[in-house]
Amino acid sequence: MVMFKRFLCVVCFSFISFFAFSIDFAYGLAAGQMYRVVGLVEETVSVGGQSYFARVLNKSSISVEKAEGNRVFCKAVYVTAEEFSGLSLSVFNKQEDSVSEYWIDRLGNMEIDDSYRYPIVRNVPLFPGRELEAGDVWSASGYEVHYFDELGIKEPFKFPVNVSYIYVGPVSVDGNVLHRFDAEYPVFYRRKAEVSSPDAPVEIRGYSRQEHYWDVERGMDMFYREEFYFALVLNNGAVFEFDGKANAKVVWASPLDKAAVVDAVEKDIDRLDVPDASVESTEEGVKITLDNIRFPPDSAVLLPSEQDKLKKIAEILRKYPDRDLKIAGHTALAGTAEGRQKLSIERARAVAEFLLSLGVRSPEQMLIEGYGATRPVASNATEEGRKKNRRVEIIILEN
Structure with a gap:
C-alpha cells in the first residue's frame, strides 16, 4: 500500500525576546531532553480509477544527545502503523520502525543523510532569525524525502519545496496563549535524470498547507495541522493521488521508573x-x-x-x-x-x-x-x- 506518511521534524523552541507579541523564534533544544511526537494521517489514495481510505499512525521518540555551538545532535526512533479494522473498534497494526540521527541548529537547518528515512519533511519549519510581529511573512527552502518500498524502489525520491510562512499571532486555546504561524508550499518537481525502473517516481505535483501552534512560556510546539494533495507520476505513466490531512502533537513525559x-x-x-x-x-x-x-x-x-x-x-x-x-x-x-x-x-x-x-x-x-x-x-x-x-x-x- 503506497502512502504519504507525513513525518515532519517537530521540535521544541525557545524565544529570545518577548514584548507585545514580538517574537524571535529559535530552536532551543538542550542535551538530555527527550520527547515524542504522535501524529495521525487520514488520506484517500487513488490509482487507476480506484480509491481507498487509509489512516496511518505516526510516532517518533526523540532524544537530544549532545549540543555543539548553536546546534544539537538528535537520535530518533520513528514508528508507523496502519489502521486494522475490526468489527466495532479499530487498532493500529505496526508496519515499520526506523532510526535516524541528525544535527539541527537554532533556526531549523538540518544536517541528515538521505539514507535515513525519517523525518520525511525537512527544514520545515525554518525560522528567519529576526523578531516577528503578527502579519509578518518570510520564506525559506525545505525539502521532502520519500521511500517507496511498496513499488520495489530502493533509492529515495527527494524534491525541494519553497515554503511561504506567516506569523498569524497569539491565539487562545483552552485558556492558554499560543502563537500560530502558517506554512504553505506548492510542489511541482520532475526528475531530470533517467530512471531504469518502470515503477520509479519521476514527477510530483501538489501542495501542503500547515498550521503550527507554539507555547512560548513552555518553549515547545503544542501541535500542528496539515492539509495536503500530491499526485505522484511513475515512469510507466501510472499516477497515484494522495488527498488528505494530518495532525500531530508533542508529548513530554518523565522517564519511566x-x-x-x-x-x-x-x-x-x-x-x-x-x-x-x-x-x-x-x-x-x-x-x-x-x-x-x-x-x-x-x-x-x-x-x-x-x-x-x-x-x-x-x-x-x-x-x-x-x-x-x-x-x-x-x-x-x-x-x-x-x-x-x-x-x-x-x-x-x-x-x-x-x-x-x-x-x-x-x-x-x-x-x-x-x-x-x-x-x-x-x-x-x-x-x-x-x-x-x-x-x-x-x-x-x-x-
Missing part, C-alpha cells in the same frame, strides 16, 4: 491472582507476558476465561494512563510461517480490541504486532514449551 513499575505490577498480579502472567523490564519499557493465552484452534476469538484474565490486566494498565501500549502476539511452531504470522497478528488484535472495549486506552495509544513463531522462549518439542510460546505480551512503553 521501570524498577518501581515492575515491582508494583508484580504485586498487582499476585493480588489479583492473574494466572500464567509475569512481568519484566525491557529496553522498550515494562513487559507483561501472558503465557498460554487460550483461543479455539486456529481462531482469534478470546475465550471467557481469557477475557476474565484481561479484565484484571486492564485494572493494572489503568494505573499508567499516560503510557502507550504495544500488544505483541506469538504462536507455537505449528502450520505454515504465513499462517502463524497471520494468526499472531489476529490474536494480538483480539487482545487490543478487548482492552479498548474496557476503555483502557484510545486507539492512538495502542499498537499491535505479530511475530508468529519467530521468537520462541521455550522448546516447541514439548506441550509445556508450546504453552509458553503461545503468548501475548503487553508492553507499557517507555516513550
Whole structure:
C-alpha cells in the first residue's frame, strides 16, 4: 500500500525576546531532553480509477544527545502503523520502525543523510532569525524525502519545496496563549535524470498547507495541522493521488521508573491472582507476558476465561494512563510461517480490541504486532514449551 506518511521534524523552541507579541523564534533544544511526537494521517489514495481510505499512525521518540555551538545532535526512533479494522473498534497494526540521527541548529537547518528515512519533511519549519510581529511573512527552502518500498524502489525520491510562512499571532486555546504561524508550499518537481525502473517516481505535483501552534512560556510546539494533495507520476505513466490531512502533537513525559513499575505490577498480579502472567523490564519499557493465552484452534476469538484474565490486566494498565501500549502476539511452531504470522497478528488484535472495549486506552495509544513463531522462549518439542510460546505480551512503553 503506497502512502504519504507525513513525518515532519517537530521540535521544541525557545524565544529570545518577548514584548507585545514580538517574537524571535529559535530552536532551543538542550542535551538530555527527550520527547515524542504522535501524529495521525487520514488520506484517500487513488490509482487507476480506484480509491481507498487509509489512516496511518505516526510516532517518533526523540532524544537530544549532545549540543555543539548553536546546534544539537538528535537520535530518533520513528514508528508507523496502519489502521486494522475490526468489527466495532479499530487498532493500529505496526508496519515499520526506523532510526535516524541528525544535527539541527537554532533556526531549523538540518544536517541528515538521505539514507535515513525519517523525518520525511525537512527544514520545515525554518525560522528567519529576526523578531516577528503578527502579519509578518518570510520564506525559506525545505525539502521532502520519500521511500517507496511498496513499488520495489530502493533509492529515495527527494524534491525541494519553497515554503511561504506567516506569523498569524497569539491565539487562545483552552485558556492558554499560543502563537500560530502558517506554512504553505506548492510542489511541482520532475526528475531530470533517467530512471531504469518502470515503477520509479519521476514527477510530483501538489501542495501542503500547515498550521503550527507554539507555547512560548513552555518553549515547545503544542501541535500542528496539515492539509495536503500530491499526485505522484511513475515512469510507466501510472499516477497515484494522495488527498488528505494530518495532525500531530508533542508529548513530554518523565522517564519511566521501570524498577518501581515492575515491582508494583508484580504485586498487582499476585493480588489479583492473574494466572500464567509475569512481568519484566525491557529496553522498550515494562513487559507483561501472558503465557498460554487460550483461543479455539486456529481462531482469534478470546475465550471467557481469557477475557476474565484481561479484565484484571486492564485494572493494572489503568494505573499508567499516560503510557502507550504495544500488544505483541506469538504462536507455537505449528502450520505454515504465513499462517502463524497471520494468526499472531489476529490474536494480538483480539487482545487490543478487548482492552479498548474496557476503555483502557484510545486507539492512538495502542499498537499491535505479530511475530508468529519467530521468537520462541521455550522448546516447541514439548506441550509445556508450546504453552509458553503461545503468548501475548503487553508492553507499557517507555516513550
